[in-house]
Amino acid sequence: MPFLTLSHIQKSFGGTRALTDANLSLHAGQVTALIGENGAGKSTLVKILSGVHQPDAGEIQLEGQAVRIDHPEHARELGISVVHQESVVFDNLSVAENMFVGDRPRERGWVSWRTMRQRAAEVLKQLDATFDPDAPAGSLSIAQKHVIQIARGLTRRARVLIMDEPTASLAHREVEELFGLTRKLSAAGCSVLFISHKFEEVFDIANRYSVFRDGASVGEGELAASSRDELIRLMVGRPVEQLFPKTPPELGEPLMRVEHLSRTGEFQDISFDVRRGEILGIYGLVGAGRTELAQVLFGLESADSGSIEVCGRRVAVKSVQEAVREGIAYVPEDRQTQGAILPFSIASNLALPNLTALAPRGWWSAQRETQLADEWVETLKVKTANTATVVQDLSGGNQQKVVIAKWLARKPKILILDEPTKGIDVGAKRAVHAVMDQFVHRGCAVIMISSDLPEILGMSDRILVMRRGRVRALFTREEATSEAVIRAATDA
Amino acid sequence: MNAARWLRWESMLAAVLIVEFVFFASTSPYFLDVWTLSDASFNFTERAIVALPLALLIIAGEIDISVAAIMALASVAMGLAAAHGVDTPALVAIGMGTGLVAGAINGALVTIGRVPSIVATIGTMTLFRGGAYAVLGDRVLKEYPASFAVFGQGYAFGPISLELLTFGLLAIAFALVLHYTRWGRAIFAIGANPIASRCSGIAVDRYKFVLFSITGLFSGLAAVMLTSRLGSTRPSIAQGWELEIISMVILGGVSVWGGKGTILGVVLAAIVLGLVNFGLGLLNIPGIVMSIIVGALLITVVAIPAIAERWPQARLRKTS
Missing domain, CATH: 3.40.50.300 (P-loop containing nucleotide triphosphate hydrolases)
Known part of the structure; x- marks a missing residue:
């Protein structure tokens, strides 16, 4: 049974129909790639999953139970955490403060800095992170800021991890490290939703795929049983004969x-x-x-x-x-x-x-x-x-x-x-x-x-x-x- | 949708203007007299002449706090020249020239020195005003030739003062430049996104330098008119006017973030504020109460659209 299921989700903004019939299932211990052209409704889906938007129609089930994700904090309570494309990290706060933002450990109403630092250090160790919980987040690289976002999810029991184009500004080696971490979390039973434009990465990291086109799901399945051409065909809804429309050059001076x-x-x-x-x-x-x-x-x-x-x-x-x-x-x-x-x-x-x-x-x-x-x-x-x-x-x-x-x-x-x-x-x-x-x-x-x-x-x-x-x-x-x-x- | 919004802003100002007229006309029997209204126009013309170029500058995303100090400096320059027997045309040239140079200094600080305009012009504001005090001390300069009085006291025809006529013509000229030429398009673009404008081949720094210089030039012109009307120069001349002039621009619907605004709005706002000042004076309301009312008016009109804008659009904002 899938861990998280979305069925027939609809969402409109004013007159724009962002999602018409979105279906998605995430399985524990699996990495599902969400693929689609820009405007296919991927971001809207992420926002619904993370509690930013409410669907107009359709159902979300978590472990077989229908749920309503009221707001982003509620999503985190349910164990859904998101790594955004552009790092949503407060540069002027420390790593530990970033991980517990909105949810600081308290003792009699006062923030308990010691508990916070301790728990932050534990989570970071779990992630093999080399940076200090007291380091200012602004001093870290984009890749490390992604790790903070993952760590933020792990301060609660993260059961669903959504990664929205996390590799867009990462170097090759950093992508490898991020993927290593993703595999580790997935092996520990976490369901991962991975959104990317890069097919190499999709085939590298994901087990399953779900393709969106014009706000609706048009196909899903095991990646092992499909090819890149097939995915592209599903995405654009037409066969792509030749990837690069380049004709022989006529060179001059x-x-x-x-x-x-x-x-x-x-x-x-x-x-x-x-x-x-x-x-x-x-x-x-x-x-x-x-x-x-x-x-x-x-x-x-x-x-x-x-x-x-x-x-x-x-x-x-x-x-x-x-x-x-x-x-x-x-x-x-x-x-x-x-x-x-x-x-x-x-x-x-x-x-x-x-x-x-x-x-x-x-x-x-x-x-x-x-x-x-x-x-x-x-x-x-x-x-x-x-x-x-x-x-x-x-x-x-x-x-x-x-x-x-x-x-x-x-x-x-x-x-x-x-x-x-x-x-x-x-x-x-x-x-x-x-x-x-x-x-x-x-x-x-x-x-x-x-x-x-x-x-x-x-x-x-x-x-x-x-x-x-x-x-x-x-x-x-x-x-x-x-x-x-x-x-x-x-x-x- | 944008055009409609700003049109609505100007109709709002027009409505405020009508309310003002009705209120003052019903409370004071002297208000609805052509000559009373002609007198009333002196309450805004000099400030409004500076508000026009300043509107362009604010639309381009910059600001000049030093305008009133430039007026003081220009007035002192004219007063000293007049004391040495300089004739009227040369006095006008000296007043406007001083303004132009002072504006160019602001422009250079911002475009070459890369000082943020608010910091640069707060600096030059104290510098220019301080200069005026340093030169004059507690002296008063009033040896102006008789013919100099025409700029602030003369009438073009009937009850239309030379100042009002000048302002009217300048308003038309500024409106044409801002709304109907490519230079106006560039000013809006620079205010909306200076980086993208620069990457599009618009000479952003040149525009800004010219706008600062023009603002200085017209501050000089306003100094000519004010000095001519008062017939004397004290270093405290036009003290505090920078805030009134900026108020006119903002009340006129010019966005403090740059990129938005109309000359029509600024003209209406100038008249609205001028009439408030004059009408309350007519009702013998003390100056301090007047400034409280103007302040409240400004906060209300700036806050209302900001709140109104956020309210319905936050839900409609597309996020696909």
Whole structure:
């Protein structure tokens, strides 16, 4: 018998139906992977399980008993704990305080610090954690903060552990450690719900899967008896013939040449070129200096030494305006704070880099703004009723399309994309890749920074690997293998 | 939905204005006289002229606390120049020039020095005001040429004072710039998200520098008018006005978080506050009570929409 069962859960927000018929069963000692595109209802399901939202209809059963999860604290009392994607940890409190937040051990009404520290130390030891319960949480890495969240669950008897994309910002080794911990908890009888976009991880850690599409469950079963293609087919509801829509390049002369570029403390002696029609992938671990390099190329920061040439002419990109004038565009990694203005409409966001083009004499025309937006929403197939929709209300994939569209509308020669498909669903990912392919076929160039190895291997014509601020290797598409690229990117 | 919300804000201000009119007209027989109302306009025109550029600055996510101190500095500069026999056009240039330079200093501190604007302008506020006191001490400068009086005391036509006309024209100009040009679009974008704006190729620092400078420039213009109207300069001139000017902007519906606001709202708020001051004066209510009423009004109008906004939307907020 499953430990926790959700049957026919429905949930709407205003007019939006987030869940139409959600079913899920979690078994003790098993890791169940929850898979689905963005907007499939995974986050809503997590919020219902953790007591943040109440379902409109349907039933939740815990050990065969129907339960109502009233609020997050109630969920914790029932033994359900959640590790969120972005660590929900108070940086200014100690590790122990974080673990007992909202539920401090008391003695006659006073907080008993001694008991709290003792119990925290016990739980941390159980998790093989190497950090001190008195350490300020702010001094820990993201991976360690995930451990705090798990530990928070273990201060009660955690029977259900929900992990919502926990690996999004973790390095390879940290993922391994997190998985080791997960296996240990699962072996001790805990039911784990694991949510991830990464199929490698799903097959690595989970025993069972449950696939969601458009707010409803469309399939579940044993992972051992299924394949990656089958899961993708369930997720998108259509067969995915070819994962990367890349066509053979038509290479021209170099568009951008970077020589001996350095910025103290961030990257040193970077040299490369990108040709017309080429996608140059830049791979490396977090902290390799890739984003910092992109920011210098786009004029957000300045280089200490070295030179940048565009179309054979040396340029000084001292500001974003100069970079844009040279035909350079940059889609930042963090689309929520750097890429888009979330409370603005799609049309207003698209207008941002194109203010002068839309209003050459200064006078603003809402009509021209809408026209431009309609055109690009159509071209990139942004899923929205109209261009007056606020970007905040779009799914991650559609937000990213808007950010890319605003730059394509500026007609750049060189497009720098920083983690262009991070956290977006399979369908949108494919669309972004197709846009890149079409873009370079117009005689332009793409510099794509990515930590997604299949993406780097599948989309790049050449791959530049960075490690600790330096270029470690440059592979052609033919030479590149996952092993070779990873070896160059890590110290191993 | 946003446009509707702000439209509602302005209709609310208009309603407050009507209530004020009816109240004062029914309590004081002198209120509904063209010349009384013309006199009343002097209660807000000088402050409102500063509120216009300050609204742009606050929409862009910055603030300038030093506006009244800039006025004092500009007034002292004009007073000293006048004492040396400088003629009227040059006095105006000196007043506005002083404002422009002071505003540019604020702009440089924020954009080049990276000092948060609230800290930078609290600093310059004490600096400029202190400068005015240091130069003048307890002296009064009043050797202004006769022709200088026209800016604060002259009438354009009928009961419309030169100050009111200037304010009206400036309000139209600022509304056009903010709501109907690409520069206005950039100002809203910068206030809503300066990082995304910068990443979109908008020259965020340049905009901010220019907005600080313009705020200084119009503080200088307001100093010309106030000094001309009073006919004298004391270092305490326009003391405490910064709060009244900021109150106008916020009452006008400009978001203190940046990114939102209209010039129409600021104009309405300026008239509302000006009439409150004038009307209560007409009813012989002491100044201290007046400031209590203005304070209460400000808290109420700022708190009500903040609470109203949170109430229904918290449930509707989408989280899929």
